[in-house]
Amino acid sequence: MAFLLTLSLASSAIAGNNYCLANAKVFVNGKQLIFDQEPIIANDRILVPVRAIAESLGATVEWQDPKVIIKQGVTEIILTINSEMAQRENRKIFFMEQPPIIINGRTMVSLRFVAEALGASVAWDDNTRAVTITSNGDFTASNQPIDEGAGDNYYKLYDPIIGPDTGPIPEEAKKYVLEHRLLKDIKNIQYVPNRFLELGSYDTMISGTDEFGQEKLIWLTKNKYTGEICVTGSVFPNKGISQKTVISTLEKKGIKKESIKKIYIAPYEENQIYWFVIAEQGDKKYYYCLDFYTGDIIIENIAT
Known part of the structure; x- marks a missing residue:
């Protein structure tokens, strides 16, 4: 979490959520976005004003208290303030690591969550402290100018999710488990989704036996920024x-x-x-x- 520490400027709490301010640049298809409400880090996620990021990716935002509806073509994402549960246009349910919250009248959501839900990719450059969002379409072209004094529509944007979002590949998982003596013999390695995520995160699950011959399951994640692999859980199936x-x-x-x-x-x-x-x-x-x-x-x- 060294990255989180370098971003932290101040911390506070609102509605039971601890958060801190961030400091980074954000680019959508090569164009820097300038906004008037600083995003926050909450639960190791960067939260940004939903309207800003959605509109920069060619989507519209509709408010139906307490729900926020994001639409981009046939894609529709329904979020609820202070709820981890989200829904897609096909009625698929999935769960967010950090629910949307309201800060200073702005609905704040995970930058990475919204960008990837709208079909964009997100990358972080630690050297330049920049977030790069790339979408299939250039929604920040000259026919959709960025108004730097836009009040409710544009805000100052910062950083994506901090931490792991997928499991290591089988070769990495096998090496990690054996080197750390978590298992003596490995029987199977597979990816399993985190929660009910339809969009996203997976752990790598390794099954095998430990030094005492007991069957054991272990889950690993890999931090996409640092490459660090860590254990997120383990169980003995017979327990x-x-x-x-x-x-x-x-x-x-x-x-x-x-x-x-x-x-x-x-x-x-x-x-x-x-x-x-x-x-x-x-x-x-x-x-x-x-x-x-x-x-x-x-x-x-x-x-x-």
């Missing part, structure tokens, strides 16, 4: 509930086994391991999180 128990629990709620489309184990937070289940019945889609150890249903969401 928690089985997939059969998960299915049985959901059947009691009317979810048929054959309607389950995805079922997997992954960290929800560091060392907080859940079973994730996505099911479809009729015109409804069901999202469940069950605590790996207790079997308690932590999240239940139904999209119609």
